[in-house]
Amino acid sequence: MAFVHPFVTGVTLYFAVALARPGTSLLVDEIDLLRAAVRDVLRKRPFHIDAFVVLPDGLHAVWTLPEGDPNYSERWGSVKVHFSRHLRRAGRAPDPPPGRLSAKAARRGEVGIWAQGFTRRVIQDAEDYRAAVAACHEAPVFHKLARRAEDWPYSSLHRDRRLAGHLGGAAAAARPLPPAQPAQASLFAQA
DSSP states (O other), X not given: OOOOOOOXXXXXXXXXXEBSSTTOOHHHHTHHHHHHHHHHHHHHSOOEEEEEEEETTEEEEEEEOOTTOXXXXXXXXXXXXXXXXXXXXXXXXOOOOTTOSOHHHHHTTOOOOBOSSOEEEEOOSHHHHHHHHHHHHHHHXXXXXXXXXXXXXXXXXXXXXXXXHHHOHHHHHTOOSOOOOOOOSSOSOOO
């Protein structure tokens, strides 16, 4: 039986995406190029970033897709392609893992840095949403990259705390699942 992606509009999903080579620090070393890649995709295929954390060799995110455009797989594919393209243009694309890149893929300009596919989970309710956002924020602590989530600079936690300050802590903490919104100005980074 074939796997069927749940193409439901307005859905919120949790994602985990990894590099093909675990243990590298490419994503944090090239954070500006990753941000540019995400912005490129947001401009062309808007979605709401509920939470986002970049680790050295992977990332976790919670996205809410807009009504009428449920294609998260194409968005992630575009983020991967744009990041790889930015790396290549900057002359900073690493060599692909041995045997990982076919001649055809190399001719298309792929650099073979991403693990195939990604993990995704549909968010079921407000409690599941809060748990997924917390999982994103706590990922650097879980992976022993920081003692506290707020110590990790590549996280939307900083954006959320600034927002909580503007809305009032209780109002921000109690917010329901967000509606789909256009691109955010601050992408998973400490200001």
